[in-house]
Amino acid sequence: MTVFLDSDNFPAGSTAEARILANTLSDILKNDCDGNLFTTLARYQRMLADNGQRKQWPEINKKLETLFKCGTSEVINGPMIGIPVSIRDSDYFSDSTQLAGSERSVIAGIEWMATAWNASFADTGLWMGKTFEPVSRETVAEKTGNDAVMMAVYDKQNTRIGRNFFRQPPSPDLFQAIGLPALSKLWSLKDRPMSPETEGFDGDLLVQNLKKEKAIPYSKTGGYFLCNPGNSVVPEMNGKAVYQLNYRWPALGPAFPMTRLVDELV
Incomplete structure (x- = not known):
């Protein structure tokens, strides 16, 4: 998995910043990974799901930020298994913050959204992953109201x-x-869906993808998004290349907090 991690994947603003990022990534891989990044992420998840270890959250989140900066953007096809590792107060409440006249860093530092998540969903195992399916140009036009930017990309x-x-x-x-x-x-x-003929889905239910899904123990599906290669909307990512998942289009039927959500994968 570490083959997808390279500090050159991040558009650093200076030679010094690039060198620091490369050294930080090297330290994580040397001191935290033990040859298995999945084990490392699982350890981070346990710490971030424990409200009793809040003092360690900033350090772990900085390490996750480094891994994200160094990750490779890839188009994804079919299902992927996932576990919640960390949820942070990002842009969900930026409007509320502006109304309150507070600095984003102050509100984000509270990490109250993460605390609430950990007290409820962090270890429940409700969410099992995602799948990515081919979609027609006509469907994208319908879901985005024929948005010019989406149709262009x-x-x-x-x-x-x-x-x-x-x-x-x-x-x-x-x-x-x-x-x-x-x-x-x-x-x-x-x-x-159990077969390609299942009605009510906007993507192409491919036989090979449904076969792979059999290994994932889920029963319900939803929370729809459209995705394309793009550039990160997170300011500190400097426009880094990501695979971007947009839940916000009203025709996708999002419910809060997905009405505010743009997800990014590397």
Whole structure:
């Protein structure tokens, strides 16, 4: 997996910044990884899901930021398994912050959104991953209101429509037991498609992708997004190349907080 990590993937503003990033990445791979980045991410996840280890969150989030900066942007096809590692107060509440007249750094430093997430969904195992499916130009036009920018960047080879996977965890506690039914209603989740002929989906349900999905124990799907290669909207990423997932289009039927969400993958 480390083959996808290279400090040259980040458009540094100076030679000094590039050198610092390269050294920081080297330190993470040498001291944290032990040859297995998945194990490292799992350890980070456990720390970030523990409200009792809040003092270590800034350091772990800086390491995750370094890994993201050094990641390679790739077009994704088909399903991927995922686990929540970290959720931070990013741009969801920027409008509220501006109204309050506060600096973003002050509000972000509180990390209250992460605290609430950890107290509720961090370890519930409700979210299981995403899938990325081919989508027609006509569907993109319909979902975006024929948006000029989206139509200009549409590419059959790179543009995808995606959806998220959700499941009822095994032996759920009381909170987990109500989690999926609540999400199903709030986000209008659908039953997982079992064949390419399943109706109600806007992307192409390819046989090979549905076959891969069988390895993922999910029962409901939704939370739709359109994705294209693009440049990061996060200021500190300096316009870094990412694979960008946009949930905000009203015709995709987003519910808060997805009405504010632009996700980015490397």
